[in-house]
Amino acid sequence: MRALSHPVRLALIEVLTLRGALTATQAGELIDETPTTCSFHLRQLAKYGFVEEAGPMPGRSRPWRITRLGWSLENEAPDGTTEAREHAVAARHLGDMTLERQLDRHRSHDHGAERAHTVWWVTPDEAAELRADIDELVMRYRDRLQDPAARPPEAEAVEVVVLTHPFA
Incomplete structure (x- = not known):
């Protein structure tokens, strides 16, 4: 780190x-x-x-x-x-x-911006599965980061930050 x-x-x-x-x-x-x-x-x-x-x-x-x-x-x-x-x-x-x-x-516009906070009660295995599901969803758009030609004309950079940790 x-x-x-x-x-x-x-x-x-x-x-x-x-x-x-x-x-x-x-x-x-x-x-x-x-x-x-x-x-x-x-x-x-x-x-x-x-x-x-x-x-x-x-x-x-x-x-x-x-x-x-x-x-x-x-x-x-x-x-x-x-x-x-x-x-x-x-x-x-x-x-x-x-x-x-x-x-x-x-x-003045959010461009799909969302701020959310949620707490789930999950086992360690379920937490790992949740993270894998989120990663899979986010990776759908990875090609656009690597290849500017793959970006739609109206696309703009949107940051996705995922933080999972024990809450207690």
Whole structure:
């Protein structure tokens, strides 16, 4: 989780997912960070397999691209470990970033936006099945993220955030 425990890294993943390959300078302009900061965090993301160099460009340009579309924070670390703390920090940054984006991008129309909160009483196996069902539903539109030509003309990016955790 160390790779996702910094808000700049989450912002870089987001901008590379939405815009495609970018240099540290281009990404920095979009997320309001310096090229040096972006370059450092892009190298950290590359270390953990989230991004890679997009290939040679003229001059000294060094574009980066996302290597995986979407990711999940799975709670695999026991309580109290460094990895568990990093997981909690990453989850917190994700929640903060999502809320901030909702507030910043409020529009007069919702474009299908929905905010919902539900609690279910389920067994661990049922919770895993629920998550798999949600993942399957969300993946119906994955091709549009990977291939801009597959997007209908009126389509716009809509973020889907799924958080499942014990509630008690």
